[in-house]
Structures are given as structure tokens and as C-alpha cells.
Amino acid sequence: MGTRVTALVWLFSLAFALLGYRFYDVQLSQGDYYGKQASASYTIGGYLVPKRGSIYFSDKNGEQFPAAVNKEYPVVYAIPSEVEDPVATAAALAPIVQDISQSDLEATLSKKDDPYEPLIKRPTEEQTQAIRDAALVGVYVGSGLDRFYPLGKTGAHVLGFASTNESYWLGQYGVESYYNQILGGVPGEASGDKIKEPKNGKDIELTIDPNIQSHSEEILSTLVEDYRGEGGTVIVAEPKTGKILAMASYPSFDPNDYGTFDIGSFLNPSVQSIYEPGSIFKVITMASALDAGKITPDTTYYDSGELTLNEHTIRNWDLKSYGTVTMTNVIEKSLNTGAAFAERQLGHENFYEYLKKFGLKDQTQIDLPGEVTGSLLPLEQDIQDINFATASFGQGISITPIRLIMAISAIANGGDLMRPYVNASNKPQKMGRAVSKDASRQTVEMMVSAVDKAQIARISGYTVAGKTGTGLIWSRFFGIMVVARPRRLVA
Structure with missing residues (x-):
């Protein structure tokens, strides 16, 4: 563990008592198709959601350790304007989607002016594969982003967390909140074939040393529990x-x-x-x-x-x-x-x-x-x-x-x-x-x-x-x- 960390551990032993949707790379050179894809897949309310910056801890040698990052997850969505037969498509989707009735699916897929409709926000592997196998026109499997904290509880009060109302990410507490504007970036816009790309958030490196942080947390929790402190x-x-x-x-x-x-x-x-x-x-x-x-x-x-x-x-x-x-x-x-x-x-x-x-x-x-x-x-x-x-x-x-x-x-x-x-x-x-x-x-x-x-x-x-x-x-x-x-x- 090293002499310095060992020394800190002994001192700590005395210290008792007390991310939304991802914006994908849109190839503007491919015209209307990618314009519709951006407008459908990566927008909410007409806004393109930027990628949130990551947060890193760093040790005395300058090595970075990811503390808050973006993690992809699958999303099943539809572009109603591309759906040729809403009735047949709804009938094929109903057994897969499960949470939406066939009649509601039919109504949703019939909205020809609607550029985007989420169908399954967190599909299982079986659902994802079933959608791909069905190859339904106007129905796609895309990706979204979750905010993920690889170190779990380590440094939680410093980091805080980011929550989403599915239109944007908002930092709550800690660094996620204090530096929300830097981490969050600037949303873009999508309207028809016009796309204003978002500005992704910037990464932030913290002074928190993960080794010292984790040791202090371990020893502190042991002491509080052993002495039945609050x-x-x-x-x-x-x-x-x-x-x-x-x-x-x-x-x-x-x-x-x-x-x-x-x-x-x-x-x-x-x-x-x-x-x-x-x-x-x-x-x-x-x-x-x-x-x-x-x-x-x-x-x-x-x-x-x-x-x-x-x-x-x-x-x-x-x-x-x-x-x-x-x-x-x-x-x-x-x-x-x-x-x-x-x-x-x-x-x-x-x-x-x-x-x-x-x-x-x-x-x-x-x-x-x-x-x-x-x-x-x-x-x-x-x-x-x-x-x-x-x-x-x-x-x-x-x-x-x-x-x-x-x-x-x-x-x-x-x-x-x-x-x-x-x-x-x-x-x-x-x-x-x-x-x-x-x-x-x-x-x-x-x-x-x-x-x-x-x-x-x-x-x-x-x-x-x-x-x-x-x-x-x-x-x-x-x-x-x-x-x-x-x-x-x-x-």
C-alpha cells in the first residue's frame, strides 16, 4: 500500500465521529435520410441532446480514474412517417413490446407528422433481437446513454449524480451540479432537414485521489459501525x-x-x-x-x-x-x-x-x-x-x-x-x-x-x-x- 498511504491510514483511524439520450454522429452529407434520423432518433422536443462530459479522479502520478461516465443502452423507437402499414406493424410489435396495447401502438404509428416515438426504453436482449429479426419498416433499435459511476459509492458526496427527465441531463448535488454547465454542454436543434449540432460537454479531472478516498471511506465506515456512531x-x-x-x-x-x-x-x-x-x-x-x-x-x-x-x-x-x-x-x-x-x-x-x-x-x-x-x-x-x-x-x-x-x-x-x-x-x-x-x-x-x-x-x-x-x-x-x-x- 506504500508508506505514505499506510501513514494516512493510521491517521484516518483516529478520524472518527464524525446522463439522457446520446447524440449520434450525424452524417449531414447524406441528406434527408440522416436528417430524419437525427430528427427522430436523437431529439426530444426538437432538441439534440449533447453528450455529457466525464469526471475523473486522479492520483499523485497523474493517472486518471473514471468516476462518472456515459454508458450506452439499447432503445427501440419508431419513425411513424416511415411506417407503411401501421395496422400490420402494430400487430407484429405488440407481442414484443408488451407494455403498449396493439390499439395504442396502431394509433402511435399512424401519427405521420410525428418524427419520433419511443417504444421500449430499456429492452431486454430478447426484445432487441426480436425487433431486429422482425425488420419492420420505420422501427429501429438505437442507443441511449445512461450516467454510470464505475467506482460505486466511492466519492459519492463529491460527485453527486445526474438525473434526466428524458429531454436533458441535470446534475444533482456535488460536482455534477456545480459544474453542470461545463459537463452538460449545449443542446442542438433538429427541425425538418435543418440540423444544428449540439456542443458536447467537457470532461473534468478532480483532485480526488481514489486510493486515499477509498481508504478513508473504508476506515471511516468501520469506525462508525464499530463505535455505533451516527x-x-x-x-x-x-x-x-x-x-x-x-x-x-x-x-x-x-x-x-x-x-x-x-x-x-x-x-x-x-x-x-x-x-x-x-x-x-x-x-x-x-x-x-x-x-x-x-x-x-x-x-x-x-x-x-x-x-x-x-x-x-x-x-x-x-x-x-x-x-x-x-x-x-x-x-x-x-x-x-x-x-x-x-x-x-x-x-x-x-x-x-x-x-x-x-x-x-x-x-x-x-x-x-x-x-x-x-x-x-x-x-x-x-x-x-x-x-x-x-x-x-x-x-x-x-x-x-x-x-x-x-x-x-x-x-x-x-x-x-x-x-x-x-x-x-x-x-x-x-x-x-x-x-x-x-x-x-x-x-x-x-x-x-x-x-x-x-x-x-x-x-x-x-x-x-x-x-x-x-x-x-x-x-x-x-x-x-x-x-x-x-x-x-x-x-
Whole structure:
């Protein structure tokens, strides 16, 4: 499986909790016959349906893997204007078509001004052969296109699916929806002998690595099932670029069989759900205070195990007190009181401004549909010390997983807030600067210390920086691999 993938698998193990009809080549040089064929076989309502572009995943070597393609299927249709004897033709068709009565077939085949009538949309091999053997004038076996997802459930929430009302394909959810105009192309027109050819859709290559994606999905599903959780997400990103290498969610769905799933299954939790980030948020608090020069990694405070503000008491996750500790110790031991201390040194107004620098008031602008925005309302409508204290360790506020991973990416990459993307043709886009390079480096070093002390997330041969999302149950874990030159961020 390779050292890098093996390393990612170990990190993933900590990440719990959370196409229409085809337009055929029309030979215009052959005149009326092919004009009628185009008008009959490949049009719906006078429109020629373009071929939808394919979607590909790509690995680190640039190899492409088909993720959404067009798949041919047979179609039995009639051109009534060519049918010489509707009565005899209907009598011959009735035993083959079965779903349409002989009288209805006769009426359909008698429509001399009708250029196209579908008879069997998904014929069996026996029906197809029977039609060919019958060799009825004006009755043909053609082809249509289905949208097919060769990898099944893999990357389903990123891909979405495309549905048809038999006049056009419409992307639903995911990349199929976001890039529908590019994938779908432009319909042509057919009227009599005049044909305006359609413009086929364009292919799209995604940044999703199928190996990382499939491994993350397998491990995530195992963890959720083993721990009887409701669901979970895993995102793997390149901090320097914002490129998304994997985005897994559980439960998932099969885009080849989307009609059997509840509509809620199609929502992508990574961009369309918000939640309290939990203790991982401590690193954002620390990075902010470090950047403002209000603390250093060695700044100390006395931890009594609890802190009372506005008649509310917050306690460390393990209900223990640790005495005099450093800010690095706060990250190592995930101390709630320590995060609150760092926030107080920074000040409420500055803390809130840093959250905005990390993009927490905005969407990431990822190229996926339906992204929602988190909420900092407790810090805006009810300005109390307790609300800022709890926010310092990720409670009382809510954000999406994709927003959180991009905020942590800013810490991993030297302070730049990047726009995440899944279309490989996109370019890295810097959205702003969250903190300085020095503050970024110091925070990452504190996270490395947390992994080294905990040991559970250590990987032989790699320097890993990490932070759990909670203390009692490790429902979230962020890992940064190869810290000197951060290449992967796993959430």
C-alpha cells in the first residue's frame, strides 16, 4: 500500500465521529435520410441532446480514474412517417413490446407528422433481437446513454449524480451540479432537414485521489459501525494549495442507484453541516495569541482545574488540575482552562477579529454546491466572558468541517488562508493571511509535542503534528504530516 498511504491510514483511524439520450454522429452529407434520423432518433422536443462530459479522479502520478461516465443502452423507437402499414406493424410489435396495447401502438404509428416515438426504453436482449429479426419498416433499435459511476459509492458526496427527465441531463448535488454547465454542454436543434449540432460537454479531472478516498471511506465506515456512531467525515487536504485529496462521509449512497436513497443521504456533511469544533479549536486560539504577541509557547499560568465566569464554571475534560503549566502543556493535555487563559490574554475583541481572519465568518468558496456558513452568534449577540472562554476551546460556536480544515491548513502552511478546490484545473488561491509564519511555526511545534507526548498518533519515519477534537471521546483528530514541509492535512 506504500508508506505514505499506510501513514494516512493510521491517521484516518483516529478520524472518527464524525446522463439522457446520446447524440449520434450525424452524417449531414447524406441528406434527408440522416436528417430524419437525427430528427427522430436523437431529439426530444426538437432538441439534440449533447453528450455529457466525464469526471475523473486522479492520483499523485497523474493517472486518471473514471468516476462518472456515459454508458450506452439499447432503445427501440419508431419513425411513424416511415411506417407503411401501421395496422400490420402494430400487430407484429405488440407481442414484443408488451407494455403498449396493439390499439395504442396502431394509433402511435399512424401519427405521420410525428418524427419520433419511443417504444421500449430499456429492452431486454430478447426484445432487441426480436425487433431486429422482425425488420419492420420505420422501427429501429438505437442507443441511449445512461450516467454510470464505475467506482460505486466511492466519492459519492463529491460527485453527486445526474438525473434526466428524458429531454436533458441535470446534475444533482456535488460536482455534477456545480459544474453542470461545463459537463452538460449545449443542446442542438433538429427541425425538418435543418440540423444544428449540439456542443458536447467537457470532461473534468478532480483532485480526488481514489486510493486515499477509498481508504478513508473504508476506515471511516468501520469506525462508525464499530463505535455505533451516527456518522462521520474525513477530509484530506494539501495545506499549501487548498487541493482536496479526499472527502469522505458516512453514511454514503450509490449514485448508480440514487433513487433508492433518502434525499438526506445526498447532502455532503463536509460542506453542508455545521457543528461545534471542540478542542481542536484550541490551536486556533493559541496561534492567534502567539501572533498578537500576548503569549509564547513557554508562557505559564496556574491551572486549578476549573474557572468560573458569569456564574458558570468550566472544567478540564478530565476534571483534573495540573498546577503551573505552559501553553505547550495546554495543547499537550488539552486543557480547557488554558485555552480560556490564552483568550483572556488576547482580549475578546482581538479574539473575534482573529476568528474572522481565519475565515470563520465566511464560506470557503469551495467548488461544491450548497456550502453553509458557521455561526459565531454567541460572541456577537451575548457578549459575556463565559461565551468567549468556551469558544476558545471550540464550544458554543459552529463551523463546517471544510471551514475548520482550511483554518487549520493556514496554521500548517505558514499562515495563508487558502480556498479549497476539487477541480484539478483550478489554481491555488490565497484568500488572506490568518497569522504570521512565526506564529504558525510555533503552533505546529506545540502540536508536534502533543503527538509525541500522546504517542498514539505517532508514525515511524514521519513527523506528525496533531490535535484531538475532544478528550473523553476522540471524535475528531487533525493530523499534519511531514511538518517541515506540510504536505497533507487529515481531519
